[in-house]
Amino acid sequence: MSEISAEPVEAMSMMDHLRELRMRLVRSTLAIGVSTLVLLAFYDQLKNLLTRPYTNLCSRRPDFECDGSLFSLGPLDGFSARMRVCLYGGLVLALPVILWQIWRFIVPALSKREKNYAVPFIASSIVLFSVGCYLAYWTLDKALEFLISWSGSDVTQAYQVTKYINLVVMMMLAFGVAFLSPVLLVFLQLVSVVTPKTLIKQWRYAVMGVFVASAVITPSGDPISMLALAIPLTILYLIAVLIGWLLTRRRTA
Numbered sequence: 001m002s003e004i005s006a007e008p009v010e011a012m013s014m015m016d017h018l019r020e021l022r023m024r025l026v027r028s029t030l031a032i033g034v035s036t037l038v039l040l041a042f043y044d045q046l047k048n049l050l051t052r053p054y055t056n057l058c059s060r061r062p063d064f065e066c067d068g069s070l071f072s073l074g075p076l077d078g079f080s081a082r083m084r085v086c087l088y089g090g091l092v093l094a095l096p097v098i099l100w101q102i103w104r105f106i107v108p109a110l111s112k113r114e115k116n117y118a119v120p121f122i123a124s125s126i127v128l129f130s131v132g133c134y135l136a137y138w139t140l141d142k143a144l145e146f147l148i149s150w151s152g153s154d155v156t157q158a159y160q161v162t163k164y165i166n167l168v169v170m171m172m173l174a175f176g177v178a179f180l181s182p183v184l185l186v187f188l189q190l191v192s193v194v195t196p197k198t199l200i201k202q203w204r205y206a207v208m209g210v211f212v213a214s215a216v217i218t219p220s221g222d223p224i225s226m227l228a229l230a231i232p233l234t235i236l237y238l239i240a241v242l243i244g245w246l247l248t249r250r251r252t253a
Contacts, residue, residue, distance in 0.1 A: 024101040031097035036090030043082050046089060050168045053141035054159070057148075064148050066157035073160055081161045088169045092133070092176075096126055117190070125183050128236075132179030133172040139228040140168060146222045170219040175229055178217060182240035189244030196245035203238075210234050 039046060055068030072078045099122045107118070148157055188194050199206065214230035215221075 020105060024105045028094070028098045028101045031094035032087075032090045034090075035093035036086045039086040039089045039093065040082070043086060046085055047081075050085065050165065053137070054144060054164070057141045057144055058157075061145065061148075064157055065155070066148075070159055070161040070164055077160065077162050081165045084162070084169065085165055088173065092129075095129065096122075099125060121183060121187070125180055128179040128183065129176040132175035132177070135179075135228060135232065136171040136175035136225070137168075139225050140171060143171075143220045143222045143225045146224050147220065167219055171225065174217045174219055178214070178229060178233060179236070181233065182236040185237065185240040186244050186247070189241075189248060196241050196248060199237075199241045199244070206237055207234050210237065 051068065051070065054066075058064060058066040058068040072081075103118050103122060151157075185194075185199075189196060189199075210233045211226070211230045214226045214233065218225045218229060
């Protein structure tokens, strides 16, 4: 009769955790750096993609007196815009690697049941972030149309390249990060920080909070972008509560 013995898992020391964290940070930074270098080679195509809503709006509304051109008011504006676009784009492009490194760092502290949720959480985070960025890009020309129409008549539109790029990038990042809130909400239900019953009871306050937060974090400040962010987040809130209820119910059973 053979005896089966389980080898105990050796606990990591504080220095081991720090070395592990440093390795994960280095790998994430390298992924961002490589992605940024790749996007630098395709900067013109990326810039044309980001400015397309503005150029389409100018061609669709000749009364706005704009031609879709961007202006550089300083010798460093063009370089600054190029680096910002490629750096932010590299961060988005490296997001799967970053999430994987975060997962590999925290996996030793998770139980077997919690580890099973890793792939759905990472996949849903990437999908929701991408959907949020696309929604921000889709509403950009409508937001610009609203803002330009409120600037008054006989006002020629001339946008600085760095300010326009900052607006577009901040809009996409704000929408993308906001669309991650349902993932956080499901996680809080799984770890019993909040319950689906409580979230259902407080739905009125939650919807009000979503609209207030959308108004605050929307960089353009226009009502079109705010509604484009608040309405999907309200729907995702209800979906997250439903998913949390199904998962906690299955766990209880």
